[in-house]
Amino acid sequence: MTEPTATLLISCPDSPGLVAKIANFIYANGGNIIHADQYTDCATSLFLIRIEWQLEGFNLPRQTISTAFSAIAKPLNATWQLHFSDTLPKIAIWVTKQDHCLLDLLWRNQARELPGTIDLMISNHPNLKAIAEQFGIDFYHFPITKENKAEQETKQLELLHQYHIDLVVLAKYMQILSPKLVEQFPNVINIHHSFLPAFPGAKPYHRAHTRGVKIIGATAHYVTEDLDEGPIIEQEVARVNHQDTVADLIRKGRDLERLVLSRAVRLHLQHRVLVYDNKTVVFN
Amino acid sequence: MTEPTATLLISCPDSPGLVAKIANFIYANGGNIIHADQYTDCATSLFLIRIEWQLEGFNLPRQTISTAFSAIAKPLNATWQLHFSDTLPKIAIWVTKQDHCLLDLLWRNQARELPGTIDLMISNHPNLKAIAEQFGIDFYHFPITKENKAEQETKQLELLHQYHIDLVVLAKYMQILSPKLVEQFPNVINIHHSFLPAFPGAKPYHRAHTRGVKIIGATAHYVTEDLDEGPIIEQEVARVNHQDTVADLIRKGRDLERLVLSRAVRLHLQHRVLVYDNKTVVFN
Amino acid sequence: MTEPTATLLISCPDSPGLVAKIANFIYANGGNIIHADQYTDCATSLFLIRIEWQLEGFNLPRQTISTAFSAIAKPLNATWQLHFSDTLPKIAIWVTKQDHCLLDLLWRNQARELPGTIDLMISNHPNLKAIAEQFGIDFYHFPITKENKAEQETKQLELLHQYHIDLVVLAKYMQILSPKLVEQFPNVINIHHSFLPAFPGAKPYHRAHTRGVKIIGATAHYVTEDLDEGPIIEQEVARVNHQDTVADLIRKGRDLERLVLSRAVRLHLQHRVLVYDNKTVVFN
């Protein structure tokens, strides 16, 4: 077992001495930093940092770290998150009928590649219920129509709260979330089957085939109110050529989608992603 | 020296026996095929083939091959081109101020990677004249304004004819060709500094930076009346991250642009590209 | 359903007219070619071709095609194989304890990416038996020691014959096959977890870490008597950096191994791979 660590993700206006102040806080309390990476966005003068240290030997009890760090963060006007590596985030996976991303996430979770627990599955179709049962995950079927969407989303949101879900992963969930849902639960990662901003919206592989591109892609991003416009976490591409039919693009795309979504989820679960200005900073 | 070859590029409605008929034509005249590749587009039932054979030992004199093959092509309703590998296409490079694609093409031409002769350079600015002189290439400066564009294009077109140019390469030529020019001289390859169809038009690196993409690209395509909408010949991509400024994207993009443009030009000069339905078939 | 096709894979000494003769055979019998690709190795003057045509409308009954083609192949001194796309090859997967390649092959087979049937699993450990049962595949456990290896291989070989296996896939089978077994059953694809010829043999990820490489790889190859020296079918790579521990290389490598092995198996099952001179020609 790896030893538990604490991670601070901090954003604040840039000013001299930020690294020193934050490093001093950890050093003064006996912590040993094992990862530190920072970035300053010149356009907005925003400073962003990720700092991770070993909890063993750290003098502050866990429950007091937040209060202690607040005293430092406040004068810096910082927004920040504190995470402990042994407090596993709770994940809900939303699916429709396709299983490739779902199976990949489940397998990687078993293989300990994804530090979280998959506690909940939600789907607008019953097709993948057997997989949920096989892995011992609670599965809820919410058929969606134009008429019942708002009502169903209210129930879905209740479930997220009931299960104390930290992260929703849309693993080929073929419904658009309403702005209201996104506002109330902002931690949602989606996989889009194109190299955004190329081919947003429906049927990207068909359109890629029609356009005759030589490379296709997939994009994992946080969901925002604007469809396929959220902050991009990860992208990957694959070569195609004139011989590839739409079915070939879909097949090659499945591999991209699996890889990109699982990488993005892993980065999020490791608290390596910070969002600002509709973009991500990925500290990896 | 490699031995001279002949290459047929043929498109026609699909029907049984096409490969046999074309291969028989070459075999019956004593030719040895060294490359054959074919593709049938199912949606349009269009058959496309590239076939290359050694001229040594071929019984038909060069100047009679076209006539002889016409007898086969006509009943097939085929459109076709015949090329000889030792008849080097004549190239005109159009530039503005940036030299990276130009220098790369010149260097690759010297290194015999691009089977053609670069006989003409046209620019809307005088900046790169010294490079033309250094390589012994005729250089013409055509300043372009809204008012004189049509007039200048007429002169540019005359130059293309005067120099018997087969291919125009827009190596970062920062002007849009008029539909009339494109119609009268259709063999034009352009390099666009984005992963089309993402970021068509102006300032793609700035827009890629604003969007926060994790991968940038470059696209070589034949020029058509519709800006950045022509048949794509080749694309390539590179990873970027939050640390990359617009200047970094431009720098990384230069490498992509050089690679993609030279690959596309090489494929064209080797007669490996066929266009149909605003797409390319690349036989490589 | 796609319509059934026949595929000929042919190797013979190069001579004029080969494409014409083979294409004529298919045309004369009413066949419509849907894929043809050929290659001539200049060093050995060996001609290799893959030709695939639709069986619908082909005048020769299936069982007579071999005999009919023999008459053409004999004077050419050709070795050749004839395959029908609806005769699915039978696959045996050999494993040890790791499940990632196995699960990937099973999932792709379910998703119809791998045109074959997985009928048999063999392992030197019992760990993955539950997966075999879940997918309804016969599982045989053969513990291997230095003493019993020859004896066990005899039994393994019997099983391959009993199940009429066409292809053995070593999906992280951590035993070296004896030359005798390889000689008697030559259709064996292995996945090696390095970018061969770098790091052949044991513990490639550890050695890659020690060497400080910036890119790791995986290699799928046919098994020959010489360990990790067989004809390479497919390779893929991934970037690593100084932050990656051996465990990270192993994790990143699992993705490479899954992708590379499944691509190689798919190419083999589609009859796109020809071997000569310890190399492969891949017609894709």
Next chain:
Amino acid sequence: MTEPTATLLISCPDSPGLVAKIANFIYANGGNIIHADQYTDCATSLFLIRIEWQLEGFNLPRQTISTAFSAIAKPLNATWQLHFSDTLPKIAIWVTKQDHCLLDLLWRNQARELPGTIDLMISNHPNLKAIAEQFGIDFYHFPITKENKAEQETKQLELLHQYHIDLVVLAKYMQILSPKLVEQFPNVINIHHSFLPAFPGAKPYHRAHTRGVKIIGATAHYVTEDLDEGPIIEQEVARVNHQDTVADLIRKGRDLERLVLSRAVRLHLQHRVLVYDNKTVVFN
């Protein structure tokens, strides 16, 4: 113009508080950190850090920074380098007959991609003298034989000192440097035309072709006494297939060599590379 910065590259045994101590040194003197990245090698408990800050507003005069930092470095048992971004390293490029890497370095230097000055060219053949003259670089021709090698190296070393060279770039210099030369001038970057450790030594493209690999590569590394065994700075790869002749591999390889060498040189010139245990840490 970008504003001048100072960069510290530090290695020392790991202990708590290192980031704090170093960041405090810069903060206490009014410096604004613009890049900080650190890494701890767990196997050796070695801590490595790169820290860059703006000189504008920094209270210590340049010439006193070293002395001031020594007081911090000594108790930490640190080895360290201090660099100023406006003090451009002096580069010597060594070549033989091939010009592609040389031209690429010269072009990138002109385009300000490589922050250094190319002051000296050394070659064992006179072929590339004209390029040196064109770019106004002093060129020295040292024919090398088994007999005169030691003597010539003594003169070459003298030239390096005379020109105050900081970095030697072997841009396809087809001679092996003697251990004595490497010992006396350790800052030497070489480009090897294979994906090391595959195909060390002579004729890697020929051997790659014989082996039938599906991917080729190039490797930039620091030169050590052991041929092709030095710390790897950067690697890149390209796909090849059965159609590629040795000449094609050489052609594709030229692009890899240019890219990889220039990236490695840029990383070195930006003081982003630290060496330990025959490996590199690249802070980019």
